[in-house]
Amino acid sequence: FSDKCKEMLSDEQFPKPILHFSFADVKDSNSCTYCLETTCRKSLLTSTCITPSPCIGDMMNDEDLLYTLRLKLDPLHPIIKNWRNFASKWGMTYDELCFLEQKQQSPTLEFLLKNSDRTVAQLIDLCKFYKRVDILKVLEAWVEKEWPKQWHTK
Numbered sequence: 001f002s003d004k005c006k007e008m009l010s011d012e013q014f015p016k017p018i019l020h021f022s023f024a025d026v027k028d029s030n031s032c033t034y035c036l037e038t039t040c041r042k043s044l045l046t047s048t049c050i051t052p053s054p055c056i057g058d059m060m061n062d063e064d065l066l067y068t069l070r071l072k073l074d075p076l077h078p079i080i081k082n083w084r085n086f087a088s089k090w091g092m093t094y095d096e097l098c099f100l101e102q103k104q105q106s107p108t109l110e111f112l113l114k115n116s117d118r119t120v121a122q123l124i125d126l127c128k129f130y131k132r133v134d135i136l137k138v139l140e141a142w143v144e145k146e147w148p149k150q151w152h153t154k
Contacts, residue, residue, distance in 0.1 A: 054147045056123060057116035061150075065142050066109065072135050073108040081130035083108040089126060090115055120147075 059065055073083040084097055084107075092100075092114070100107040115123075120143055127136040 051148045051151045054120045054143060054151075055116065056112050056118050056120060058147065058150065059120065059142065060112065060116065062142065062146060065138070065146070066112075068138055069112070069135065070106045070108045072132070072138070073111075074106055081132060083111050085130055086123075086126050087111045087114075089129070090118075 073086065075082060076084075083100075087097060087100070087107075092111070100110045103110060120139060124136055124139050124143075127133070127139065
């Protein structure tokens with residue numbers, strides 16, 4: 001692998017490969033599939049594919065996941081941390097929070113859309129911070145099972 005590729009593969013975009021491989025396994029390759037911009041994202045390195053970490057925007061097409069997140073984050077509970085806590089932690093102002101509550105669309109969906117460029121890992125960290133293990137498990141399951149399927153069909 002070229003130095004550019006090693007740097008690219010160890011970049012934050014690829015923090016947790018779904019499957020692991022060794023650079024030694026492919027040292028005899030003629031070219032590195034990740035150095036070539038025109039190479040298909042489905043290409044494999046020694047039968048092992050690297051799936052990058054998803055962004056929140058990548059979740060927005062999964063209706064089942066969004067439905068579950070809305071069920072867990074939309075309700076207003078005095079004790080349970082909801083979308084308002086998450087949005088506030090990520091910098092939304094009081095006025096923005098009040099505005100989202102008045103919209104007909106789910107405030108959770110609006111919050112996710114506004115933060116669609118953040119990673120799912122950041123959202124998982126937020127779940128850990130607020131001790132929302134229920135949401136954490138849903139997101140981790142999606143990253144482990146659904147995201148690789150979605151990535152390979154792009």
